[in-house]
Amino acid sequence: MRVEAFDVSAFTIPTDAPESDGTMEWDSTTVVVVEARSGAVRGLGWTYAPEAAARVVEDLLASIVRGRSLEDLARIWLDCGAALRNAGRPGIAFSALSAVDVALWDLRSRLLGVSLTSLLPRAHDRVPVYGSGGFCSYSLERLQEQLGGWAASGIPRVKMKLGRDPDDDPERLSAAREAIGDGAALYVDANGAFSAKDAVRWAQRYEEEWDVRWFEEPVSSADLDGLRFVRGHTRLDIAAGEYAYVAADFRNLVGCVDCLQADVTRCGGVTGLLRVNGLASAHGLDVSGHCAPQLSAHAFCGVDRLRHLEYFHDHVRIERMLFDGVLEPVDGALVPDTGRPGHGLELKRADAERFRTG
Numbered sequence: 001m002r003v004e005a006f007d008v009s010a011f012t013i014p015t016d017a018p019e020s021d022g023t024m025e026w027d028s029t030t031v032v033v034v035e036a037r038s039g040a041v042r043g044l045g046w047t048y049a050p051e052a053a054a055r056v057v058e059d060l061l062a063s064i065v066r067g068r069s070l071e072d073l074a075r076i077w078l079d080c081g082a083a084l085r086n087a088g089r090p091g092i093a094f095s096a097l098s099a100v101d102v103a104l105w106d107l108r109s110r111l112l113g114v115s116l117t118s119l120l121p122r123a124h125d126r127v128p129v130y131g132s133g134g135f136c137s138y139s140l141e142r143l144q145e146q147l148g149g150w151a152a153s154g155i156p157r158v159k160m161k162l163g164r165d166p167d168d169d170p171e172r173l174s175a176a177r178e179a180i181g182d183g184a185a186l187y188v189d190a191n192g193a194f195s196a197k198d199a200v201r202w203a204q205r206y207e208e209e210w211d212v213r214w215f216e217e218p219v220s221s222a223d224l225d226g227l228r229f230v231r232g233h234t235r236l237d238i239a240a241g242e243y244a245y246v247a248a249d250f251r252n253l254v255g256c257v258d259c260l261q262a263d264v265t266r267c268g269g270v271t272g273l274l275r276v277n278g279l280a281s282a283h284g285l286d287v288s289g290h291c292a293p294q295l296s297a298h299a300f301c302g303v304d305r306l307r308h309l310e311y312f313h314d315h316v317r318i319e320r321m322l323f324d325g326v327l328e329p330v331d332g333a334l335v336p337d338t339g340r341p342g343h344g345l346e347l348k349r350a351d352a353e354r355f356r357t358g
Contacts, residue, residue: 001070001111003104006062007035007042010051010358013318020137022163022193029314030357031322032057032096033347036065036103043107044323044345047265048292048315049095051358056096060087065100070108077101077271090245094268101269102295106342115338120270120302126333127300129293130187133313134160140175146313148179155311155332157185159214163193166202173210185213192220196229203234214239216261227256242266242290250276254283259307263290264299277303294319294326297334298343309334319345322352 012030019026032053036043047053061080068076084093109116131150134143147158160176162169177186188206199218206212214237219226221240231238241261244250253260262276280287281304289296289309296309320326324346327334337344
C-alpha cells in the first residue's frame with residue numbers, strides 16, 4: 001500500500017449571508033482539498049485555510065509522501081513536519097499537513113476495506129455535537145430561528161457569537177434563551193473580544209441572567225495570562241485551542257482552560273489529534289472538537305476524554321455542498337457509519353468545480 005499520486009484543489013464558497021463574530025467579518029470560506037491516490041483508490045482530506053495551503057502541499061509535502069508506504073503514517077507525519085521547519089509550522093503549514101494526513105488515513109482505511117474509526121484506538125462510537133453559529137451580524141429573528149431550530153431537532157447545546165457590540169448582547173442573549181428554552185445549554189464565544197477584567201464582569205452576568213455554561217475565547221487565545229485570570233474568576237467553563245497547531249500550542253494552554261479545543265484540520269490531522277489526546281489525558285483535560293464536523297466525527301472517536309464537537313453552520317453547509325456521504329445528527333450526536341470504508345465521504349466534483357479557485 002503506497003501513495004502513488006496527489007491531487008490538490010482549492011474551493012472558495014460564499015457564505016449564505018454576511019457573517020461576523022467578536023473580532024472578524026467574512027463573506028466566504030476557502031477549503032483546500034487533498035486527494036492521495038493508490039491505483040484507482042483515493043483518500044480524501046481537507047482543511048479550512050487560505051489557498052496558500054495548497055501550495056505548501058504541492059511545494060513541500062507531496063514529494064515527501066509520494067511513494068511512501070501507508071504502514072508508516074507516523075513516520076510520514078514526522079518527516080512532513082520536519083520539512084515545514086523553515087516555512088513555519090504553526091498556521092498555514094500545519095493546516096496543509098493536516099489535510100495530507102487525513103487523506104492518508106482515509107486512503108489506508110479504504111485500501112484495507114475498513115472504516116477510518118477502526119484504525120483508531122477507538123474510545124467512542126458517537127460524537128455529541130453542539131449547534132454553533134449565532135453570528136453577531138444576524139438579526140434577532142435569524143438568531144432565534146437558527147439556535148431554536150437546533151434545539152428543536154434534538155441538539156441539546158447551542159453556541160452564539162458575541163462581544164462585537166457588548167451593549168447589544170443582553171438583548172441577543174435573551175432572544176437566544178427564549179428560542180432554545182430552559183432545557184438546552186447555552187454557550188457563548190467572544191473570539192477574543194474582551195480584556196480579562198471585562199470578560200470576568202460579563203461572565204458573571206452570562207451565568208446569572210442567561211444560565212450560560214461555556215465561555216470560549218473570552219480573551220485572545222494568545223493571552224495565556226488573561227485566560228488563566230478569567231478561568232480563576234468565573235464558574236463558567238473556559239475553552240480555547242482552535243488556533244493551536246503544534247504540540248507547544250496545546251501545552252501552553254494547560255492550566256489556562258477547562259476544556260481544550262482541537263481542530264483536526266489544523267492540529268496535524270488524525271496523527272496530530274492523537275498526540276493532543278495523549279497530552280489532554282495526561283493532564284486530565286476534556287477535549288472538544290472544533291469545526292469540520294464530517295472529518296471530526298470520525299477522528300474524535302479516538303479521543304479519550306471527548307466532550308463534544310462543534311457543529312458549525314458554515315462548515316455544515318459547505319460539507320453538504322461539496323461531499324457525498326455526510327452524516328446528520330441523531331439524538332444530538334454524529335455517528336460514523338462503520339460499514340463504509342474510510343470516512344465514507346466523496347468529493348462531488350461537478351458541484352465543487354464552480355467554486356474552484358486553485
